Amino acid sequence: MQEPHEPADRAIVVKDVRKRYGDTHAVDGVSLEVETGEFFGILGPNGAGKTTTLEMIEGLREPDSGEIRVLGLSPWPRNPRLLPRFGVQMQVSSFFERLTAREQLRAFASLYGVPQTVADELLERFGLTEKAGNRVEQLSGGQAQRLSIACALVHDPDIVFLDEPTAGLDPQARRNLWDVLRDINGQGKTVVLTTHFLDEAEILCDRVAIMDRGRILESGPPAELVRGLGSATRIAVRAGTLPVEEAAGLFPDAEVGEDEVSLTIATKDPSGVLSVLAGKNALTGLSVRGATLEDVFLELTGREYRA
Template sequence: MVETIQVDDVRKRYGDVAAVDGVSFAVREGEFFGILGPNGAGKTTTLEIIEGLRKADSGSVRVFGESPWPRNPALLPRIGVQLQASSFFERLTAREQIRTFAALYGVGPARADEMLEEVGLTEKANTRSEKLSGGQMQRLSIALALVHDPELVFLDEPTAALDPQARRNLWDLLRRINSTGRTVVLSTHYLDEAEALCDRVAIMDHGRVLELGAPAALVRGLAAPTRVSVVSGALPVEEARTIQSGAAVDDDGVSLTIATTEPGPVLAALAERDALHGLSVRGATLEDVFLHLTGREYRA
């Protein structure tokens, strides 16, 4: 497949800190690609280097076959960038904001108004940007990144600080953006978001790519146990431990959970004991892969 982005052994240091430490990956044309990692993993710095906003100390980056640094005017009409922190012109309405950005790219006001409709902000067109909700501001920010119809879109934590409803609503928008054939590169630390949206993900920590692949493939490669849970007290813990040798059993007063690599016999045994009340079966997720690779300590 055609590669829209090629990153080879890119490095960037700030004093003694290796923000990006030998990162390599490729993004295919039309792909929804995620870059995941805890705070300080190097996600934003990596994106800024690819976008041509920051110079790498060493290594190679190609976007559509060209180097983004120094700032490459040939690439600018082909890429759209939604930064982690968005800034708008003061005291302008949503329509005025997007028409101003459109004019910078030589795009007419009709296209700008179409973008407001595409991101669901037509009813807020005459509202000043500072009066918009968090989700509406994020939608406006994405509209500004798309108004010139770029082939490649960078989104740096677009759903940060949004409530669950606004996040899911924005996911639908991001899927539509990708469905038009655009290549989308998403940086996020929301694992459910990456699992729901991305074709492939690169998990980063301490400036390095630890794993890269499709979310489902990474989950399968973890070989984590399946957690079979029923309501607490459905059967005694001692009896639950006799169901399968080697399976871990825990009862926290809410749920009785059996962690096993062979859930079939466990489910059958629970059914025989009429102990399926409140049953839930949870396999490994991308979050399990993430925590396995990056650890569980809190990152400020």
């Protein structure tokens, strides 16, 4: 059978894919491309269609229409040649009950026909050696997520799919996991991640696709998306540091406002504003905040981002 030719640098190609459940258009014409070695994020609030999109790429669900290629192959129907080439971490940690962490990982290793030593090396790499003899039920949220990701990597896949890997973790465990994910991508693996945390996507991903209501609203590198907004940088100092009227006079092009806590100056020329404030020695309680993906989402949908 001849496979359609795909450029080698495209790990995943999705063309105008649709999926509906009853009257709900879960995925309504999604197209995206992920390059080999890229860290790609699918971003959006719950119910945006991220998981369904991912499940169609993994070959778990059949698209109603459209075309999907993963490493040049079609994932649907179940493609045994493709399965060993990608690893999947599920949204809910689906562990075999009453096994220890080591048994769990070794089980996945033997399901893929990989030597048991690989499983033990992964335990070490994911900092789980100490917990190797503990039942999976006794692991903390962060440990369980790390074990679950280790299970997805045990057969050394080219592509790794992660569905909300940091959901339900405390900030410390999230940061810890980010290091793990960067490390995986650093080894040359293509990583596709869904998340509803905008900061996570901004920090980790080379490119993101922002999804809402089954459609991709925008995609590109996070910094470019934010810059593309051309929105103002918000500079704030403690209220009373400078009278509002004086600030408004000093920065006629900026938007100046004050509440009980701070005086805020929204400007497109942050360096100019900061040097004037510094000259007046009025930098008490200074904070500078650029636009984020949250602002991009607000701009695209006209509503506040709610995970």
